[in-house]
Amino acid sequence: MLGIIGGSGFYTLEGKIRNCKVKTPYGGVAAQKAEVDGNESVFIPRHGKEHSVPPHRINYRANIYALKELGVSAVMATYATGIISKYKPGDLILLDDFIGFFTPITFFDDFRMGIKHTDVSRPYDKELQDLLLGVAKTQKIKISKGGIAATTPGPRFETKAEVKALKGMGANLVSMTNAYEASLLNELGIPSAAVAVGTNYACGISKKPLSAEEVMVCMKKAEGSLAGLASGMIREVY
Numbered sequence: 004m005l006g007i008i009g010g011s012g013f014y015t016l017e018g019k020i021r022n023c024k025v026k027t028p029y030g031g032v033a034a035q036k037a038e039v040d041g042n043e044s045v046f047i048p049r050h051g052k053e054h055s056v057p058p059h060r061i062n063y064r065a066n067i068y069a070l071k072e073l074g075v076s077a078v079m080a081t082y083a084t085g086i087i088s089k090y091k092p093g094d095l096i097l098l099d100d101f102i103g104f105f106t107p108i109t110f111f112d113d114f115r116m117g118i119k120h121t122d123v124s125r126p127y128d129k130e131l132q133d134l135l136l137g138v139a140k141t142q143k144i145k146i147s148k149g150g151i152a153a154t155t156p157g158p159r160f161e162t163k164a165e166v167k168a169l170k171g172m173g174a175n176l177v178s179m180t181n182a183y184e185a186s187l188l189n190e191l192g193i194p195s196a197a198v199a200v201g202t203n204y205a206c207g208i209s210k211k212p213l214s215a216e217e218v219m220v221c222m223k224k225a226e227g228s229l230a231g232l233a234s235g236m237i238r239e240v241y
Contacts, residue, residue, distance in 0.1 A: 005044045005240035006075035006193075008066070008184060011083040011202075012222025013229050014048040016237075025069040030062050032069035039234050042241040045073045046233075049180060058157035058179035063108055067187040077131055078195040079236050080184055081229050083222050084152055084176040085205035085213075087166055092204065092221055095146045095228060097136065098197040101126060102153035102174050103182025110190050121190050128194035131240075135196045138235035144228045150199050151175050154182035163207030177205050198232060200225045 007016065016037040025032045035046040047066050050056045070078060082098075090096055111119040139146045153169040155161050157179030161169070169177060176199055188195045202221040206213060 004073075004075055005237050006070040006073070006078040007044060007046045007233050007236075008078060008080040009046060009048045009229075010081050010180065010222075011050065011054065012219055012226055013081050014052050014054070016044070016046045017230055017234055025072055027065045027068040027072060029065040029068055032062070032065050034069060034073065037237070039237040042237050044237045045070060045075050049184075061180065061183070063183040063187055064110060067184060067191060067193075068110075071191050071193065075193065077128070077240050078188055078193055079131070079135065079233060080181075080195060080197045082152065082178050082181050082197060082199045083202045083218050084150075084178045084181075084199040085161070085166075085203055086201040087170045087175050087177060087205050087208060089149065089175045090147060090201040092201055093224065094201040095139075095144065095225065096150040096176065096199040096201060097132060097146050097148050098127060098150040098152055098176075098181070098199055099148065100151045101182045101185050102151065102169065102172055103186060105156060106154045106182040106186070108183050108186060110187060119190075121186075123186070123189050126185050126189060127196055131194055131196035134239050135198065135232065135236060138232055138239065142231050142235060144231060146198065149175070150197075152178045152181045152199060154178045154180065160213045161206050166205045166207045176201065198229065200229070
């Protein structure tokens with residue numbers, strides 16, 4: 004069963020929806036179960052249905068653990084990202100790697116049950132990525148490749164110096180949420196694929212002040228494409 008994590012501007016799925024509450028060791032999670040053409044999926048809007056939860060207050064561990072509790076075997080996640088290089092606003096981008104130096108989070112708070120260091124040499128699942136690209140091709144949705152997203156805590160935008168440093172590290176996108184979820188999904192062994200929407204040029208790349216409004220406007224335009232990809236993936240992963 005596919006799990007879908009929706010970010011800014013993507014708060015629910017199409018189809019038959021049933022709300023559910025999940026108890027986890029890390030807190031409760033409000034999720035949705037959606038049925039598309041008879042295939043069931045689980046959807047979690049990371050910021051809440053009304054986008055009431057800022058990035059630094061998201062209970063990432065509860066969200067990811069809830070997906071496991073609900074029997075999810077694969078995950079598709081969506082992200083609003085600032086553009087550092089290579090892409091333009093409105094582009095949909097398949098993520099290949101992430102930089103998460105600034106986002107320490109783990110399920111392994113102690114090593115009483117043994118030493119745990121998770122390999123993330125391939126943070127996203129190649130089979131799921133290919134499946135997602137196939138769905139996009141069928142629906143005539145353009146997706147660029149090669150996304151490397153650095154994650155900063157938020158909720159403020161990054162400074163010019165930070166963006167310059169991240170670019171030097173190899174990032175071409177910047178997010179406030181991606182590395183948290185990618186790390187935890189890998190710790191639980193849940194394969195995932197991630198689609199970013201390039202919403203704006205990052206600080207220093209853009210010559211004008213950044214705003215949340217421009218991010219949300221761009222995500223609104225991408226909403227139909229993201230919903231189409233999600234529905235297509237639900238039909239493929241069951």
